[in-house]
Amino acid sequence: MGLQYLDKKGRPLVAVTGMGVVTSLGRGKAVNWQGLTSGSSGIRHITRFPTDGLRTTIAGTVESAASQPYSAYELASEIAEDAIAEALVQAGLDTGEGFDGPLFIATPPSEFEWPLLSELYRNGSPVEGGTAYARMLAAARTGKFEGMARHLEFASIASRLQDRFGTKGEPISLCTACASGATAIQMGVEAIRRGETQMALCGATDATVHPEGLVRFSLLSALSTKNDTPEKASKPFSRNRDGFVIAEGAGAVVVESLASAEARGAAVLGIVLGCGEKADDYHRTRSKPDGSAIIGAIRGAMVDAGLETVDYVNAHGTSTPENDKMEYFSLRAVLGNTLDRTPVSSNKSMVGHTLIAAGAVEAVFSLLTLANGILPPTVNYDDPDPELPLDVVPNTSRAAEVNSVLSNSFGFGGQNACLVFSSLKEAVS
Amino acid sequence: MSSKRDVWITGIGILSCAGEGVAAHSPDIGEAPSRRDHGKLSPYPIHRLCDVDFSTQIAKASEQRQMGLWQRTGVYAAGLALADAGLAGQAEILNSTDLVVAAGNGERDCSFDAKVLEGGLCDGAASGRLNEALLTGLRPTLYLGELSNLLAGNISIVHHATGSSRTFKGEESAGVSAVENAYRRIAAGQSDVCLVGGALNADREDLLLGYELGRTLWSHPYSPVWSRKALGGGFVPGSVGAFLVIEAREHAQARGHKPYAAIRNVVSDRSRREWGTLASTLQKLFTALDVPVGPLAVMSGASGVEPVTSDELAFLQSLEASGHQVAIRAHGTRLGHGVEAHFPAGVCLAALALAEGCFPPPSDENGVETPFDEELSRVLVTGLGHWRGEGFALLERVQ
Structure with a gap:
């Protein structure tokens, strides 16, 4: 393999050649990017089911005429199909002949719902x-x-996606809680680096806004209760943040060895330059007070990428008091003083927390940021938390030259996974 | 990869109806307890877990209370595996030990579900009452017991294995994928040591309901895996926790630890069974393993569900024609079917057999399982999902 196709560690460079996304802002990259860069919110009052008596009555749902009656399996499958189909079109792989690589897909719980x-x-x-x-x-x-x-079979979404898109081998159905989307991409990158495949289809999907899905996070005191103004409820890095807003979405990317992408003339949308992960052993829902696991994941991704600084951080930024504080201190620990000149924004201020899907959805947004040179804002940033001094790209988007992005994902169960994306120019410099 | 590293199994942690640890699962132990129960969950027999003092691996009662039984079973087995590998308490190695777990969903609060259903609280017009019932009746810790990745999370908390943590879903295939992923990462130098496995608590009505929807449970008096075809087949769930420490040879040698066996390869696929492609998929996977002709011991993960159980048997028997003298053991007959944990359990038993140079005796009365009197140098482990997914592992004795 030509040296121009290898990273600094001698491994195959992994390009992204296709991506697709669905969130409460809509379906597809165009509508999502338009919404994100104009500071729009997808958070609304829940109409899917009665919310009488609930502490939280808002969410970032994805509306669907097709998946009726609603179930997590149906809607999560449908939007995953949408996101993957969009990614394959962009990659020029929508040939109907089947995808020439494995599928790594993160899916929500397969469980009994009350109906x-x-x-x-x-x-x-x-x-x-x-x-x-x-x-x-x-x-x-x-x-x-x-x-x-099909609602109870743990790999039924993966099977359905494989049947539709013709991926090779046993499709991998995975869960690392709210880090799942990033893990799915990492697994694709690792398979390419091992030389097992030239390309992989990686994605994540979640559509669990149902009564029990909402109540269990409510009982963990994880959700915002600012129900009166839904679009203002998600306030990452603000002093008055009071929890995340549960949301639905799906993201998918085609990852491909740079050599394969160039050989078939596919446009390179970005490079997955580094992956890092670290498990936490402190608590089921809280991270170690010293942040060492989060720091380990961020540092792991930076070291894997061979970078010491990045141009932009796509934060996990859930808007919970705990997450945003720990994320800030961990970024400070790894990036040091350079954090002062590194913009850090949270898409969750607009699309809410898409849980299992978040890492994949935000990977797509990170890559769009690279490609378009526009930083999506953190909206609802009217009351900055003085303990978290960050350039959060407050409230309005901003033009900037971006050649590298760190995307963070952290989840219950001590899951921490971080990805570094870069431009092709940065990767081969 | 051009420079694959040797991959060793250096620790085994297994817990089932037969007992706990390697001694209780030794190939020459003879008739082990099966703890079959036809009573409480009638008409479904299950294999109950042996009596366990969980506090020997999970010291804090407060930690145990945070877990469902499937999690306690898995955390316990993971602890046995780490101790067996000499890694328990080895902070530096545990800090870089990669966790790969196969899991389904955890356990619902069946009594709460019953209360809602019997009270009609979730029927159309009463959804306000459902909200109220959920808010007052759901326990947050139980939800954390339901999340697939919280088995891995609890293993990190209790045993401090924290290099990374990945959970695979998809019944039996999740177990295959977990072992395969660990094997490939170690072979390629992406990991040095992995803690891999899964757990099942069979003694759950909600678990049975999920599988009975697909009509895959055995609901007759107990019979061995190979003898269920006449009544339509089905699996008998078995409570089991099965974990392995899988390690790069040089990593194990550097710390002076001996292996049970080497993993030569792990392969998997998902055939379209409805299109009749199972046999060709199995042939392709078997060919990829490049198994030498001669005596071949097979630790089969057959579930008893039909037609896949008969199809697997027919495939294995067809290998005779190409010079493989197969001797098959379905470990599900003795331990029950462990679903996500079933393939890891098969790998545990195969590795134990190789280490002791002894294949377990037949446990089937109708002649499918034949004695194996040859020198045991390799074992083929099969993992065909009861409804989807196929995988093989080839293990070899380390000289």
């Missing part, structure tokens, strides 16, 4: 002395509910 449980319960014969589950098992034994199994 499913209710239907089974109503259709099951009561079992003498038995539990409600015994009654539902009796319904299942009739064989009339086999169609429901």
Whole structure:
């Protein structure tokens, strides 16, 4: 392989040649980029189900006429298909002949939702002395509910996507909580670096705005309760931030060895220059007070990329008191004084927290930032947290030359994954 | 990759109906407890977990309370594997140990679900009542018990394995992918040491309901994996935790630790079974392993679900024609089907067999499993998902 196709460590350079995205701002890169750079919000009052009595009644939902009645499986599958289809068109790989590489897809929990449980319960014969589950098992034994199994099968979204797009091998269905989207991309990069494949399809999807999905985060006190003005609720890095806004979305990228991309004349949208990850052993929902795991992931990505500074940080920036504080201190620990001149913005101020999908959605936004030379803002930044002195690109977007971006993703269960994207120019300099 | 590194199995942690640890799963142990239960979950037999004192691996009661039983089972097995590999408490190595976990969803609060359903709180017009019930009845810790990646999260918290953490989903194939991913990363130099595995708590009505929707459970009096076809097939869930420490040879040698076995290769695919491509996929995967002809011990992950169980058997028996003298053992007959943990469990048992130079005796009365009296130098581990996904691992004795 020609040296121009290798990184500083002698590994194949990995290009991004296609990307697609769906969020509460809409479907596709164009509408999302327009919304992001104009400071629009996708956060609204929830209309999908009654919100009586709930502490939080807002979300960044994706509306769909196709996935009716709503279920997480149906909607998450649908928007993942949209995002992947868009990515394949851009990569020039929408040939209908099947994608010549593996699929790495992060998916939301495959679980019983209340309408499913209710239907089974109503259709099951009561079992003498038995539990409600015994009654539902009796319904299942009739064989009339086999169609429901897809909601519970852990890889059914991955299988559906593979059937549609013809990816090779066993599709990998993964979960690293809110770092999942970044992990999916990292796994594609690693496979290319190992020389197993020339390209991989990587993405993540989440559509879990349903009563139980909302309430469990509510009970963890993780959600904003600023219900009166939904578009103002997500306030990353602000002093009065009070939690994240749950949201839906999907992101997908085609990653490809630079050699393969150039050989087939595909446009290079950016390079995945570095990946870093580190698990935390402190607590299920909180990070170590010294930030060492987050710092480890950020530093790992920077070292892997061979960079000491970046031009821009696409923050995890959830708008929870805990995350934004820990993210700031960790960035400070790794980037030092250069952080003072590094803009750091959070897309979640506009699209909310797309959970499993966030890393992939924000990877697409990071790459659009590189390509367009415009930094999307952090909106709702009216009350800066004085303890987190950052250039958050407050409230309005800004033109800037960007050749490298750090994208952070952190999740419950001690999951931390960071990616560094760069321009081709930066990668081969 | 041109310069692949040798990949060793240096630690085994297994916990099942048969007991805990390598001694309870030794190939020559004879008749181990099966703890089959036809009672509480009738008509579904399951294999219950052995009696375990979780506090020996999870010291804090407060930590145990944060976990569902599947998580405790997995965290316990992971601890056994680390201790077995000599890594327990080795802070520096644990700090760079990569976790690769196969997981489904955790456990729902079935009594809460029953309360909502019996009260009609989730029926159309009553959704305001559902919200109220959820707000007052759901326990946040239980939700954390349901998240797939929280088995890995708990392993990091309890055992401090924190290099990285990845969780794969997809029933049996998740277990194959986990072992395969660890093998490939180590072979390529992307990792030096991985802690890999999964866990299942079979004693759960919500788990059974998920699988019974697809009509994949065995709901008759117990019978071995190979003997269920006449009644339509099905799997018998078995509670199991199965973890492996997989390590680059030079990394293990540098710290003076001996291996159980070497992983020669792991391969996987997803055939379109509905199109009849299972046999050709299995042939392609087997060919990729480049297995020498001669006696071939097979640790089969067959579930008992049909037709895939019969298709696997037919494929394995067809290898005779090309000079492979196969001796098959379905570990699901003795331990039950561990779903995500089933393939890691098969790899554990195969590695143990290679280390002891002894393949377990047949556990099947109708002649499918035949004695193996040859020198045991390699074991093929199979992992065909009960509804999707196929994988093989080839393990070899280390001289």
